[in-house]
Amino acid sequence: MTADASDLSLVQRVQRGDKGAFDVLVLKYQHKVVKLVMRYVRNPAEAEDIAQDAFIKAYRALPQFRGDSAFYTWLYRIAINTAKNAVVARDRNPVNFDLDLSDNEESYEMQGRLKDSETPEALVLTDEIRTTVNAAIANLPDDLRTAIVLRELEGLSYEEIAATMDCPVGTVRSRIFRAREAIDGRLREVFEGGLGRAEELG
Amino acid sequence: MSNEELESQLSAMFDDELPATECELLARRLARDEQLRTRWGHYAAIGACIRGQPGVQLETALASKVSAAVKQEATATGVPAVGRQQRRFFNPWVTSIAGFASAAAVAALAILWMRNEGPARLAQNPPPPQPVAASTPVTVAPAPAQQLLAAAQPDPARLGSQPRRQSREPDSYVTPAAASEAPMLVPPTELANYIVAHSVYSGPLTRRNALSALVGGDAAVPQVNVQPAAVKVVTDK
Numbered sequence: 309m310t311a312d313a314s315d316l317s318l319v320q321r322v323q324r325g326d327k328g329a330f331d332v333l334v335l336k337y338q339h340k341v342v343k344l345v346m347r348y349v350r351n352p353a354e355a356e357d358i359a360q361d362a363f364i365k366a367y368r369a370l371p372q373f374r375g376d377s378a379f380y381t382w383l384y385r386i387a388i389n390t391a392k393n394a395v396v397a398r399d400r401n402p403v404n405f406d407l408d409l410s411d412n413e414e415s416y417e418m419q420g421r422l423k424d425s426e427t428p429e430a431l432v433l434t435d436e437i438r439t440t441v442n443a444a445i446a447n448l449p450d451d452l453r454t455a456i457v458l459r460e461l462e463g464l465s466y467e468e469i470a471a472t473m474d475c476p477v478g479t480v481r482s483r484i485f486r487a488r489e490a491i492d493g494r495l496r497e498v499f500e501g502g503l504g505r506a507e508e509l510g
Numbered sequence: 511m512s513n514e515e516l517e518s519q520l521s522a523m524f525d526d527e528l529p530a531t532e533c534e535l536l537a538r539r540l541a542r543d544e545q546l547r548t549r550w551g552h553y554a555a556i557g558a559c560i561r562g563q564p565g566v567q568l569e570t571a572l573a574s575k576v577s578a579a580v581k582q583e584a585t586a587t588g589v590p591a592v593g594r595q596q597r598r599f600f601n602p603w604v605t606s607i608a609g610f611a612s613a614a615a616v617a618a619l620a621i622l623w624m625r626n627e628g629p630a631r632l633a634q635n636p637p638p639p640q641p642v643a644a645s646t647p648v649t650v651a652p653a654p655a656q657q658l659l660a661a662a663q664p665d666p667a668r669l670g671s672q673p674r675r676q677s678r679e680p681d682s683y684v685t686p687a688a689a690s691e692a693p694m695l696v697p698p699t700e701l702a703n704y705i706v707a708h709s710v711y712s713g714p715l716t717r718r719n720a721l722s723a724l725v726g727g728d729a730a731v732p733q734v735n736v737q738p739a740a741v742k743v744v745t746d747k
Contacts, residue, residue: 313530314523317537328541331577335551336524338572339558342565352565356572363576367583430567437566441559459525460560466527485521492552499568 315379322370330370334363337380341387348391349398358394362387437495444494448487455480456487520546524553624701 315336321329341362345355366386373382445453451473458464458472466484470477516536522528523536540546551568558566 312526314526314528314533314537317530317533318541321537321541326538326541327577327580328547329537330580331573332537332540332547332550334573334576335547336554338570338576339554339563339566342572343558343563346564360572360575360579363572364579364583367576367580430565434565434567437555437568438559441556445560457560460557466522466525481522481527482518484525485518488521488553488556489517491556492549495552495556495568 312375312378312380316375319370319373319375319379322367323373330367333379337383338363340380341383344384344387345391348395354394358391359387361394362390365390436498440495440498441491444491445487448490452483452487452490455483456491459484516546517549520550521553524550621701 315333318329318333322333338359341359342352342355345358345362346352349355349358362383366383369386373379445456448456454473455469458469459466464472466477466480469480469484473480516539519528519532519536520540523533523540528536540550548569551573555566555568
């Protein structure tokens with residue numbers, strides 16, 4: 309088995325012109341990249357804009373990616389540089405970011421756009437997702453919960469989890485998959501089935 | 511492959527724990543299957559929730575914006591970046607024109623160097639006098655020049671009546687013997703031989719100009735003491 313094989317296979321597809329494969333990479337790393345960028349900027353909306361820039365830069369530079377390092381390591385560097393440059397640019401042009409809080413209608417709209425991801429609805433939805441996931445994890449059998457937490461929270465490999473839980477690697481793979489399916493099933497019930505609390509709240 | 515097996519593979523691939531060969535197949539499917547991609551996005555959101563990351567959404571505006579921007583990139587450029595780069599480097603027209611230009615430049619530099627540098631070096635380092643014909647000075651250039659020009663004229667009757675030989679060797683050519691052992695006279699002589707040997711392929715006017723220039727260059731060489739019989743005409747008839 310090759311380390312980073314899944315990312316590499318997706319990267320190779322992008323390099324052959326498959327844009328859908330890049331969407332898959334974005335879905336996988338968007339949360340990590342936003343969290344990384346938020347070390348430099350506090351505003352979540354600004355962080356998302358910077359993360360978006362970083363992904364687009366990564367897409368443009370992907371033909372030069374040769375797989376010498378892991379894809380995320382490479383993306384990490386791009387995101388850090390993009391964030392640093394954005395901070396420098398913001399400091400040079402503070403007028404673009406420090407909005408005048410007058411009654412001017414345009415300023416009001418701009419302020420609303422910048423805080424789009426922090427609307428009360430979005431915050432409630434985020435909170436609802438977190439609550440649902442935590443509840444689903446709490447309801448998991450012990451072996452499944454331990455496996456998924458060791459993987460996602462501690463970042464252990466399947467082999468390390470197998471050693472920790474004293475079971476074969478195949479069993480670890482199966483446990484993690486079943487844990488994810490249980491949590492995802494609960495998320496679907498709540499947010500896609502039309503009976504979720506999120507919709508009731510909305 | 512059952513749905514559950516496929517989703518199990520998806521989970522392993524998300525964790526970079528799937529063998530590379532299986533990754534290839536699943537990556538292709540994942541890039542096209544919207545449902546699988548949604549599940550993949552949910553796996554990422556679940557992980558982010560467990561790690562306590564803020565602002566986790568199941569379907570983010572960020573992913574949609576990046577996807578739209580990437581689509582625009584492809585529309586704007588027309589071809590993927592990798593293909594564009596390869597086409598730029600392997601365009602046969604560009605390659606052949608560049609090669610031809612390089613060869614022409616090198617040839618022009620070589621001719622200029624031989625015409626300018628040879629006589630100058632000879633003037634600095636005159637060759638040692640020949641012991642036998644030391645008392646008989648001979649001007650080298652004029653005599654072979656006439657013969658060179660005469661021999662360089664193509665024989666129309668022969669060219670018209672006989673088929674071109676397979677070896678492309680001309681019927682005759684003139685090789686002026688070196689006036690001395692000095693190496694500085696060798697480049698013009700070789701050049702003259704080359705021009706005469708390839709006289710079939712060049713126009714008479716061009717050939718004459720080139721030979722005149724060569725002869726003129728040789729004439730500028732200071733007189734040296736050489737053996738009188740050093741200049742001779744060779745034909746292979």
